[in-house]
Amino acid sequence: MQAQSITVHNLTCERDERLLFSGMDFALQSGDILQVIGPNGTGKTSLLRILAGLMPALEGDVRYGDASVYTPTGRERWQRERLFIGHEPAVKASLTPEENLAWLCALNTPVSREAIWQALENLGLRGFEDVPCHQLSAGQKRRVALARLYLQAHPVWILDEPFTAIDRDGVASLERHVLAHAEAGGCVILTTHHSLEHLPQVRQLDLQRVT
Numbered sequence: 593m594q595a596q597s598i599t600v601h602n603l604t605c606e607r608d609e610r611l612l613f614s615g616m617d618f619a620l621q622s623g624d625i626l627q628v629i630g631p632n633g634t635g636k637t638s639l640l641r642i643l644a645g646l647m648p649a650l651e652g653d654v655r656y657g658d659a660s661v662y663t664p665t666g667r668e669r670w671q672r673e674r675l676f677i678g679h680e681p682a683v684k685a686s687l688t689p690e691e692n693l694a695w696l697c698a699l700n701t702p703v704s705r706e707a708i709w710q711a712l713e714n715l716g717l718r719g720f721e722d723v724p725c726h727q728l729s730a731g732q733k734r735r736v737a738l739a740r741l742y743l744q745a746h747p748v749w750i751l752d753e754p755f756t757a758i759d760r761d762g763v764a765s766l767e768r769h770v771l772a773h774a775e776a777g778g779c780v781i782l783t784t785h786h787s788l789e790h791l792p793q794v795r796q797l798d799l800q801r802v803t
């Protein structure tokens with residue numbers, strides 16, 4: 593699925609009466625990968641949550657294609673076409689990886705058991721499909737959350753610290769998957785403190801320079 597253009601205009605964010613950034617402008621097209629960088633507390637998560645539609649901005653607009661995501665039509669399409677994975681793994685501890693993914697995907701489009709097992713295998717979780725998630729390591733829980741990147745067909749990915757707790761080979765494999773998504777017409781916005789060794793053409797947005 594081809595991503596539409598994403599246009600951010602005059603975006604301003606304040607939290608607890610502290611201005612994090614103001615007048616932010618940028619535009620992304622299909623094929624773009626944007627890495628949001630900046631020291632702790634500069635507002636990377638806040639920006640990603642605003643872009644995902646999970647938090648209001650103080651001012652400004654986000655357009656997806658020709659519609660503002662703040663209009664009913666624009667919001668409906670944006671919610672359908674963007675996948676947000678937050679910095680917490682957000683897997684339910686009492687459920688297995690398979691159950692977590694079946695539930696998460698069903699919120700959008702149900703997927704088959706075979707597809708879930710294949711995605712878990714891609715993430716190195718073969719043999720853990722039916723183990724309750726509270727028995728998994730931090731990196732394994734993160735991998736369960738990231739398995740959605742192999743299961744769902746959203747053109748736009750918004751990923752907050754996706755590589756936290758992931759080992760070196762896992763990061764390399766996920767970077768290649770991000771690149772393949774962009775090359776297939778997707779668009780990816782992510783924040784990470786890792787340097788992205790396998791993503792040479794990544795654009796950077798440094799929040800320290802926006803305010």
Ligand SMILES: Nc1ncnc2c1ncn2[C@@H]1O[C@H](COP(=O)(O)OP(=O)(O)OP(=O)(O)O)[C@@H](O)[C@H]1O
Pocket residue numbers: 607608612630631632633634635636637638639
């Ligand atoms: N729920 C909240 N209520 C009020 N202020 C918040 C809340 N969450 C975060 N903040 C504040 O907003 C600012 C930006 O936080 P944010 O999580 O967006 O930064 P970040 O750049 O993602 O940081 P990090 O690199 O540590 O993840 C911080 O000063 C933080 O204290």
